[in-house]
Amino acid sequence: MTSQTLNLAVITGSVREGRFGPVVADWFMEQARQHGRFTVDLVDLADSSLPLELPAVPPALEPDLPRPDAMADLTRRLDAADAFVVVTPDYNRSFPASLKAAIDWHFTQWQAKPVGFVGYSGASGGLLAIEQLRQVFGELHAHTVRDYVSFPRYYELFAPDGSLRDPEGPNGAAKVLLDQLLWWAAVLHDARRDRPYTAA
Secondary structure: OOOOOEEEEEEEEEOOOOHHHHHHHHHHHHHHHHHOOEEEEEHHHHHHOOOOEEEEOEEEEEEEEOOOHHHHHHHHHHOOOOEEEEEEEEEOOOOOOOHHHHHHHHOOOOOOOEEEEEEEEEEOOOOHHHHHHHHHHHHHEEEEOOOEEEEEOOOHHEEEOOOOOOHHHHHHHHHHHHHHHHHHHHHHHHHHHOOOOOOO
16 A cells, blocks of 8 residues: 555535635644645635536547636646545535536546545535535545535534634544545555556
8 A cells, every 4th residue: 555645635615605615624624734644735616617518528538528728727636636525515405516517527537536525504514415425426436435524503613713612523523534535545546556447
C-alpha cells in the first residue's frame, strides 16, 4: 500500500445565497488537516462555471465530455484527487442541482476513487441527499465509504464563529470517515497505477 500523502478534495456542494456549506466545509477541512495523511484541497462549486446544458454524449471510446474553458480548473482539481468528501445539504429531500451538474460534467475523474460525505440540514442531517448521492457515484464507478458525518439542526450545533458547541461526537465521526477514506484511497491509488481502470 502506498505510503505517500494522498490528495483529498473537499467539495462544497451548495452555491445558493446565504448557504451554510462553507462553515461545515471549513470545519471538515480542519479535521482533515489534523488527520495528517492527506493534502487537502477545498473545492467550492460557487467558484466554478457549471452550466446545466450538457453537450451531446461522446462516443464510448471518449468518455469525457467537451467542457467549457471556464471549467478547466475544476476538472484539473478533480483529476488530481485520490479521494473526495462531498459537503451537502438536502434541498426538498435531495441534493443541490449545482452538485449534480458538477458530477455530470465529469466521468473519469470519479472512477475507482473513494467518496465520503458530510451532510447537514434541518431534520435529516443531509442523509436523504447522501443516500441518493451513493447511487449516483456508484453509477460513475466510484466507491462510497460506509461512514459519514451528519449535522441535523446544524444551526443549533455551530456557534456564530463557526466552531462546534459540542465537538466530541462530530470530530470522532470525522476521524472514522477519514480513516476509511485513507484505506480505500491508498488501495485504489495503487490499483489505478498498477492496473489502469477501464469502465466496461
